[in-house]
Amino acid sequence: MSAASAAVAPAPSRLRLGPLVLIAPAAILLAVFLVIPYLNILLMSFRAPGQGTPYGEGFTIANYLRFFSDGFYIRQVANTLWIGFLCTAICLVVGFPVAWQLARGSPRFRAIGYGLVLSPLLVGIVIRSYGWTILLGNNGLINRTLTNIGLIEGPLPLMYNALGIVIALVHVFLPFMILPLMAAIQGVDPSLETAARSLGASRLTAFRRVTLPLCMPGIQAGCILVFVLSLSAYVTPSLIGGLRVKTMAVTVVDALIDTFQWPWGSALALILSVTGALIVVLFARLTRMKWKVART
């Protein structure tokens, strides 16, 4: 890739004006409809709540104070982060063997498997969440089947709780974990493992000390992707959690759509996003450190 780009761009030092026309539409689009709106939402979170209008006159930090003085919202953020963490961990553990098989398995199996991993992404998230409500509901397929067999008396609580949300989110985001993992595993030369084995390492040691550290960039990418996606997921928690379990994204959207509290909703959304971003940065730091240690 670098060789090709170097060949295409022979004079990388100076930027000529003519080609800037090519990037102009995208630059304007991103500046006007992404950068400015993000600055605006930051401003909005400091606005005073309105009386009958989305926001009032003047600026205040009351929205942030309201969040930090109310244990309910802090618990909700903690809950959302916990669900995100569970999803990420489960996706990693469940997805790794599949990624391994896709990267190292027989080529015939690989093409089919790759298609099977990608194909759920072609189906809208509302539809997939709807499928889970049919499966997990009190009168759903799983509970009906178990009751009919006689394994359980009443329905198991699979929906309207964190468990149902995690199951459905793992399903929705698993491909996003498997794809980067697969790419990372493909990049690891299997002969490195053979070399470690020939030097007397057990299969497990060779995996733990050689393959796993080399896969770290893929693990990192997959984990960050799934974590961020699950924090901001709206549809799945809303349909599976119902009114009983709300994640932060659901609370934020409801605060904006149903009650029109724009400053309050902005503050909530920003708090959740910044917390998520901090965790991602911390995670990236920690894993990179570990990766370096493992390499030396």
Added chain:
Amino acid sequence: MRSRVLAAYCILIYLFLAAPIIIVVGASFNAGNFLTFPPQGLSLRWYVVFFHNDVFMRAIRTSLWVAAVTTCVSLVVGTMAALFYVQHAGRWKETVRVAMLAPLLLPEVLTAIALLFFVYAIGIGTRSMFGMVVGHVLMTLPFVFINVAASLESFDPDWDMAARSLGAGRWTRFRRIMLPLIKPGVIGGALFAFIISFDMFTISFLLKGIGTSTLPIQLFDYLRTNFTPEAAAVSTLSVLLTLGVVIVSDKVLGLKLHRF
């Protein structure tokens, strides 16, 4: 033996991935009034109900329209940006890449909210589809960019040079030399843009106006209050539509998808 265990495990996971979709498709043929198991006989009655439901039919038309407009805009803007990125960005390459991928890296909910406030701040509001289409373009732009840039990376500049030495102008070279060679990436990007726009939820949910619900929004609203298999019929048709787009682009146009 070990590889057998692994293969069996993978098949289980593939089943897990496919399960809710299979269930929805299966439920759409249920003859009963509710989603009961086992189904009370097979029937196409819910498809008939759905085809006579103006709300859903209008939502499908809206979705297709929004996805078509989004794809066109995103394709032009994204392809131009990819051309700049690969051929002219120089030392700004990494900056351009991060900026182009930004809509993917930022939480969709936050982007949707930010855009909602913005369209009201500039006085457009959600009366027209403008805000929604802009949101869709933003979210699909990275996919066009990734796919086109990936094909451009393998484009040999000598071909361009050869055409130039033969007297071809800039536009002719792009149309006759480059475009045919990067076609798979362009089509892949367009396909991604169309499907992602067609299935987009959060952006549409926050930026929809009165009477401009897309299919996912209409389905979501319906599911909050109704439990008939009609929703399953709608979902199945939506899946078939997407599948149709993929197959047509694969067969007719030739397709090569690039991952990021």
